[in-house]
Amino acid sequence: MLEDIDKVLITREVIREKVKELGKRISEDYKGKDLILIGVLKGGFIFLADLMREITIPVDMDLISVTSYGNSTESSGVVRIIKDTDVNIENKHVLIVEDLVDTGLTLNHLKQLFNTRGPKSVKICTAFDKPSRRKVDIEIDYQGIVVPDEFIVGYGLDYAGKYRNLPDVCTLKKEVIERR
Numbered sequence: 001m002l003e004d005i006d007k008v009l010i011t012r013e014v015i016r017e018k019v020k021e022l023g024k025r026i027s028e029d030y031k032g033k034d035l036i037l038i039g040v041l042k043g044g045f046i047f048l049a050d051l052m053r054e055i056t057i058p059v060d061m062d063l064i065s066v067t068s069y070g071n072s073t074e075s076s077g078v079v080r081i082i083k084d085t086d087v088n089i090e091n092k093h094v095l096i097v098e099d100l101v102d103t104g105l106t107l108n109h110l111k112q113l114f115n116t117r118g119p120k121s122v123k124i125c126t127a128f129d130k131p132s133r134r135k136v137d138i139e140i141d142y143q144g145i146v147v148p149d150e151f152i153v154g155y156g157l158d159y160a161g162k163y164r165n166l167p168d169v170c171t172l173k174k175e176v177i178e179r180r
């Protein structure tokens, strides 16, 4: 796996610092509020697990599984819900936890969906953000690390299902992507 990496773009240390900072802000902002974190699978599970442990107030969580990319490196623009949430979000403050915002189509869709279910608020937290790729205007309430317009893997982000387990965010060698 390591031989497929072109370069490390964001180290695990930098990620850890950002996650801590976000956790602290969230803990302060939601103090005394009924907060539920909703992680977006598959990619968001690592960030959610790390972020939750940096939050110092009581918090509930759930997961939703969506896909927009399939096995390609380009967004299809079609957001498909594979597994919906189980908990009732009525009268709760929802924070959607994503690994990456690219075109914004996924979050735009999810925010609209959750807003139909009677929450007190719906906000967005993302580990990584590629604002240069945005197709829809969407407000990111808790923005992690801004990344350039390069295809990245690691810390939950995959290429064709692989490389999610890399602790750093990396780019892949050209030949690895061309091999498919």
Ligand code: PRP
Residues within 6 Å of the ligand: 040, 041, 042, 043, 044, 066, 067, 068, 069, 070, 075, 098, 099, 100, 101, 102, 103, 104, 105, 106, 107, 158
């Ligand atoms: C990625 C990422 C976001 C979405 C962002 O998921 O985890 O959910 O794409 O892209 P967008 O802003 O262009 O909508 P992906 O579809 O690759 O699924 P995965 O998390 O299961 O790998």
